[in-house]
Amino acid sequence: MSSQGTATATKTLALDSTQLYLTAIDSSDSTLSFPPIPSTFPPSKLIPNTRFLVDSFRHSTTTTTFSAAYFLSHFHSDHYSGLSPSWSKGIIFCSHLTSLLLIQTLKIPPHFVFPLPLNDPVVVDGCEVILIDANHCPGAVQFLFKVPTKNGSFERYVHTGDCRYCNSMKLNSYLNDFVGCDTIFLDTTYCNPKFVFPSQEESVDYVVSVVDRIGKEFKEKKVLFLVATYVVGKEKILVEVARRCKRKIFVDGRKMEILNVLGYGGDKVFTVDESESNVHVVGWNVLGETWPYFRPNFVRMKEIMEEKGYEKIVGFVPTGWTYEIKRNKFAVRSKGSIEIHLVPYSEHSNYDELREYVKFLKPKRVIPTVGMDIEKLDSKHADKLRRHFAGLVDEMANKKDFLMGFHRGNYGSVEKVEMDASPNSNENKDMERKKNILEMKSVESKNADITLNDSSPVQKPDSQDSAIPSEEERERKIEELGDFLPRWVTRDQKLNLISSSRWNVVEAVSNFYEHENELYEQISAFRTSDSASAAQAGSSNNSVSPLNSGPFRSSSHESLISHSSQASKPSSFKLSVRSNISPGKRKKNTENKSNKKVKSNSKLESSGSKQPMITSFFGKVLVDDSKGGGTGLKIEECPKEEITLPGDLTKSFTEKIDQFIQIINGNESSRNYVVNLLEKTQGDINRALDIFYSNPEVNHDENMENIVVSSKSAPVWSCSNDCPVSKNEHVLEESRSIPDSSLQGQPVENVDVTLVSLPPDKYKPIEHACWRSDQPAPYVHLARTFDLVGSQRGKIKATSMLCNMFRSLLALSPEDVLPAVYLCTNKIAADHENIELNIGGSLVTSALEEACGTNRSKIRDMYNDMGDLAFISVQTGSGSTMRKKNLIVNLIRSCREKEMKFLVRTLVRNLRIGAMMKTVLPALAQAVVMNSSRDLCHEGTADCLKEKLQV
């Protein structure tokens, strides 16, 4: 494609993107110029002081383009989105392989694509650019940029694209030239200590061994292996299985095309002839849904097995989301002759590797490229991510730069290479950094005992350094140091570190990272004595039950190096720090708790909580007027924090009483009892609840009996414990004529359940509703609508049905409209309500089992029928888990016809009826309009709803 490279073999290829671009568009207009890049441009996609955009093809509009030099790190759509056959905005620089994919698969006009060689510097627009392998998918590269500055030196930037760091990268001499670079733009996909997964080799070994083992057990052509992959990526598994298991791999035509482009064609590893192989590549979600937790699709697999005439089927899902890892075994789900192996195979760096990389590169700054909101300039998330590397970046160099700037008298002297090319954002960041350092300096001067590194040229040596600070200051420093270190570091170690660093925290931190391994081994050798000393160290902590103790504290000292709450060795730490806990209330020095928590937690962590706790939202649906006689039910109302702070002081006692009464669904008559209880537990609501629910003398059943969703009446799950689930069997369409006076909100039974699917002009909201105006709206009204919506295709039809559904609500039970909207949109209350349930799939299932009594086969039927209940395992729960379960049991027992299905889906937060805000709101609006001729005040309701929803 490029003949330019042949010009001289010895000289570095020099390119000019503008010229290349003009040639590409066949224009002789040499006056091409670009507007300044706006300061709002996502920092993770722009190389400072250049017009180089990385993996960013959609941020310039048709009217304004900022650059002719685009870089694409690899061929995944989330990185090339914005590219299309009509691309014409600039030259795309990428690896050779990626260029082939762009041209052949994406049909990008070839003259806009400029492949660059690997490990071979070229100069683009005056900047040296080097592509090195990223160990991601085929063709994926990292970009190394050397940007000249005015004073004749270079700024160096590493953009990793998507990358899995491996030790061999340390051997790359080009990358070595970037040690101490200015910025690393880092693939932070798995930047959280909870992401622990093995090397790719281990995972490949595992797959190979399973294929070998089962392949031998089932000689001949009886077992089918399926490997889930996507378009480009994870081929290493396939190639290795082929090579080591001596089998070909079957792929479909489309995948084969891609593999041919990637150069796998000649090896005869892959075949499009199904009969040649019993190892088949399948699409991403064929073996099961992967989110929010893995749910195998045994039904589909069985179909495939039978269709293709096999007797056993073994699936592999190579995923970075390690749903669970058992002791050196990967998770396996199986059912009959089907098994699915969840293999933690990742093409992104895990947490340790990320830290390893940054530690190796010692950049002055880390810019995360992956994560929500990451593109925003003020992304809190980005800051959070950045903190994971606080101890590893070269802060000293930052300080030095800054102070040097002062020395020269103009720290702003480092000018842009091109006019206006540098976005303000960078300057802002610089300023921010400088400001931080200033703040730090002021802290230092106040303390008079932290000094800048001696190597700093403007550093004035401070003889006080080695002076031993007062007891109080020592404590403070140890705590401060703790903020920067992993949690496993003991107090003794910290003391050692800090005193041998002349009480300089920064130095102590960097010392720590130089000896991290030794220190870690030290404590693993003396684990018991460690925890003992740790327990002693944390004496400042009041004793609270482990459940209540916040194992993690937020950190102060934001102005120094942001705290690093990393934990690189112990395999899994939770890193959720609620930083909005006010410093005054923050628990100090809870290292000991953390340590303990980690130990007791680690098992849980690795086996359970990777299955994301489904924080579904049930409970009170916007109880505007909490007076409502206490019928408003919440299953449980938790603060947003995962852990209740000990002795939660944020609530007054009275508030707690009210909250408690709400939780137990009690009324004023129970107030005295509640006061008593809360006094006994010193205001600890959780403990009070435990007592409440474990006390047989109190009749909770009364409270549990009527579980309703809204404050007053609205969608009612009326309960009667004697209507077991089996009721579901006969409640399909034809059984609705059986009235049951024990149920509240009982549907009027002479109404066809499919009436909402009538066209809006035929639908009569009142006559066609399944209840009357003096009754609360039954949930079955929603459930039926959901079912119809789910069985239909097309948004228009869904909108019309939802509209009809709302019209009935508006006409008969306007107060139920809002709850209904929440239910439709898969929420239980507005976002700001902060209601969480913490109900996981297993909880729902076990509740289901209970509701069904001993009849397990029924549950299996329902499981097959609905496919929503992935977990059959029963959890032994804590008090609160039991309580939630009880509530769910009661809900389920009260279910009628379709209610069950959608209740379960709601509980596991996966309604999947295809009705999102965008569908629900127009339907509601339409319903309001259609009803407004009848009753104008409803309009106000709708407005109010919209306001509330928009919060």
Add this chain to the structure above:
DNA sequence: GCGATCAGCT
């Protein structure tokens, strides 16, 4: 009428 973007699904 076109491409860009979004919702939904796999």
Add this chain to the structure above:
DNA sequence: CACAGCTGATCGC
């Protein structure tokens, strides 16, 4: 939120 990507509906110029 989210390891990737396709499709069809809607938005917006």
